[in-house]
Amino acid sequence: MASLTPSRFDVDQFISIPQVGTVLLTSCMKALNVMVYNVIYGYTNSVFAGGTVVHGKLSNSGVGIAPFHDYDAQIPDSIKTALVSIESGIKDGTIKTGWPE
Numbered sequence: 001m002a003s004l005t006p007s008r009f010d011v012d013q014f015i016s017i018p019q020v021g022t023v024l025l026t027s028c029m030k031a032l033n034v035m036v037y038n039v040i041y042g043y044t045n046s047v048f049a050g051g052t053v054v055h056g057k058l059s060n061s062g063v064g065i066a067p068f069h070d071y072d073a074q075i076p077d078s079i080k081t082a083l084v085s086i087e088s089g090i091k092d093g094t095i096k097t098g099w100p101e
Contacts, residue, residue, distance in 0.1 A: 012066035027066045034061045059091045 013020065013027035035056050042048030056062020065083065068075050089095030 014066060014069045021070065024069070025071055026068055029064050029066050030056055031062050031064060032056075058087055 010016075010030045010032050012029055014024055017024075035054060038060065039048060039054060054062075058064070065087075086095060090097060
């Protein structure tokens with residue numbers, strides 16, 4: 001297997017590490033493209049609060065779960081619905097992750 005640098009884990013691993021695609025159900029993603037865009041957008045529109053830390057989270061689309069790709073047809077709709085419900089619960093605060101905001 002090729003050397004895996006940390007930046008390769010920021011995106012859908014089905015795409016970034018294709019050699020594991022046949023055994024990969026899904027992966028967690030840091031949406032760095034979204035976060036960088038939001039910071040640049042904020043700066044160019046004079047609403048960026050400099051000197052702050054920007055956290056990627058579900059509520060700002062900074063993290064997410066990758067598609068199931070080759071396994072999509074094998075994942076029951078009940079699981080997919082539960083995942084959407086869990087994501088909504090985390091976003092609206094009804095499900096606590098233990099991670100401070």
